[in-house]
């Protein structure tokens with residue numbers, strides 16, 4: 001089961017921990033409470049100047065519109081359709097529909113005081129067949145997203161490849177494998193693993209560390225952590 005889970009872990013949405021604290025009320029007056037959000041749990045000032053706080057997603061994880069507006073299939077579209085591979089036969093066809101809700105998502109990043117958003121570009125949304133013909137509707141979507149991020153002061157970090165190879169290239173070249181013979185390369189695997197230690201020996205910190213470890217290696221998919 002773990003081998004199946006691994007690609008999903010890579011798709012984890014990572015959001016830096018945030019917390020809010022209410023502004024102090026002014027004496028006994030009944031001013032409405034204002035809430036401010038501070039990235040990194042209020043410790044931002046202790047990071048070096050220029051340190052970038054951001055959010056990150058992968059295209060297939062969030063965009064939706066997987067079979068619409070001219071997008072071609074990626075290896076994920078085929079993979080998730082294998083019976084039993086994903087709980088409840090879930091797919092990324094709709095996901096959180098960032099394709100339509102990107103403004104709300106960027107607004108939330110702004111509200112949380114993030115500096116950057118690292119999103120990925122779905123290769124098969126731009127090149128439905130992997131190469132050749134360009135899907136301009138897809139290009140227009142990324143233009144809208146990037147323009148809105150710039151308007152809101154969120155720096156775009158575009159990831160050009162987040163493990164979602166166009167299916168056409170997988171079929172034609174067996175993905176990256178067909179280069180192996182020509183390049184005399186070796187195929188390896190990178191295990192995306194983070195280990196967490198409890199801050200103190202308290203029960204609460206131990207449980208928190210266990211929960212964080214489970215999120216990375218203990219559950220079937222990050223969308224199915226409710227049992228932890």
Ligand SMILES: *[C@@H]1O[C@H](CO)[C@@H](O)[C@H](O)[C@H]1NC(C)=O
Pocket residue numbers: 083088089
């Ligand atoms: C998932 O798909 C399989 C095969 O089509 C079907 O038998 C099963 O009932 C589906 N499960 C759910 C939870 O929809």
